[in-house]
Amino acid sequence: MKTSLAIPVTQIEQSRLPEIDFSNLAFGRVISDHMFVADYRNGEWTDLRIEPYAPLELSPANAALHYGQSIFEGLKAYRNDKGEVLVFRADANARRLNESASRMCMPALPEEIFMEGLTQLIDLDKNWVPSAKGSSLYIRPFMFAMDNYIGVKPSDTYRFIIFTCPVGAYYSKPVNVKVETYWTRATEGGTGAAKTAGNYAASLYPALQAQKEGFDQLLWTDGKSHSKIEESGTMNVMFKIKDTLITAPTHTGTILKGITRDSVIQLAKDWSEPLEERFLNVSELQEALENGTLEEAFGVGTAATIAHIAKIQVNGKTYTLPEKGSDAFSNRILRELDGIKYGEISDPHQWIIKI
Structure with a gap:
């Protein structure tokens, strides 16, 4: 360059x-x-x-x-x-x-x-x-x-x-997460959308308590009602329910505008994957876990890239997600991102800068 x-x-x-x-x-x-x-x-x-x-x-x-x-x-x-x-x-x-x-x-x-x-x-x-x-x-x-x-x-x-x-x-194996319905990461009007040190400092204590219970990360919920899934501690989060990819929107100012998140959304659109940028209710997540319609859950971020979620605890009950096959969306998107990042496949959106 x-x-x-x-x-x-x-x-x-x-x-x-x-x-x-x-x-x-x-x-x-x-x-x-x-x-x-x-x-x-x-x-x-x-x-x-x-x-x-x-x-x-x-x-x-x-x-x-x-x-x-x-x-x-x-x-x-x-x-x-x-x-x-x-x-x-x-x-x-x-x-x-x-x-x-x-x-x-x-x-x-x-x-x-x-x-x-x-x-x-x-x-x-x-x-x-x-x-x-x-x-x-x-x-x-x-x-x-x-x-x-x-x-x-x-x-x-x-x-x-x-x-x-x-x-x-960053993660050597799939992660276990807990839905957090007491502690708050960010609220509307706060600094949740800024990548500022204080946001991470405020998250350390509740994350540590979850780690003592055997969880790798929290799934943060909204600060008003704790009824809507927002993001995870080190990454945005995505769910695939009934063939549709669901991820929280960023317009509230409480969620970091993840660059890996944006990349996954763009590739999903390229592939014509059903996609909804909306809040997933905690009750909706639990229902999907109960009836088996939650096909995949994964974090997306620079450090983690794609972090598969193996277990989710909701309201004190822990659910184990099905193992992912090679054709699962999260595995396909991981291969696609890696292929672009390592220069193995074409870069249609010109995301790569060669030094």
Whole structure:
């Protein structure tokens, strides 16, 4: 990919690459050599640079630590059979970052800076992109307040960083989930649609309680009545009932506009699959589980890609879903997405950027 921004690069003195066991990658634990950094001050983004990945020096009065102005994104790069590096839908992440920034009173980041910083960083650290199928380079762009000031107001200064991690699969097996009808992730008028750190902090306690009961994730319900399924902890969620794919809409502002979700919806439309973007009632879900009309349930997200759901607990009763055959929609969509991401099949919607 051609670049237009001249971004200064300070390379690490000695790469940590020879130390890495690429056959045993824990998700998010191994960090690549470099990071892209940009600072916002006096009303503009400045001091763009790529430098060695290293700890940050922050004031104890840093505004993000006290008042939570922090947003992030997640996307992946893949290595194809030719050794080329392919990035999936980075432009969509750039747009969503700015939607989160707007909600959190943070400055927009020009898409050119996002894309140039990302592509030049990955080109520099391209040897960190795993080659094994099922592995990828996870990319974490994020922005946070930099004012050193104790006062409740939007910061005047910000920092944007991108770093990367070689990763294996997020979920190694199908997941068990529990429908949450007490705790609330998001409500209308809140920050549920923003990819902001506070949303995840608020979800940790109820998720931990569910994990103690043997569940991997929660299925969050709406904050008003707890009667409608919204999304899961790390992903949007989809159900196939009576041959129809059902997933919650995003217009309420309580659900993250997932890029994998959007990709699955687009492919389902390409295939003329029956599709309904609507809320699934908890009672409707339980009825479908009772009478066997729930054919599939799965999460969709950047980290998980497609996470098959094996068990669902509703109102204290746990149901086991039928095993998925190779022709199940979730398996077909997983093969299609992987084929596009690894450059094995055509990319009709031009989702791939080649580094």
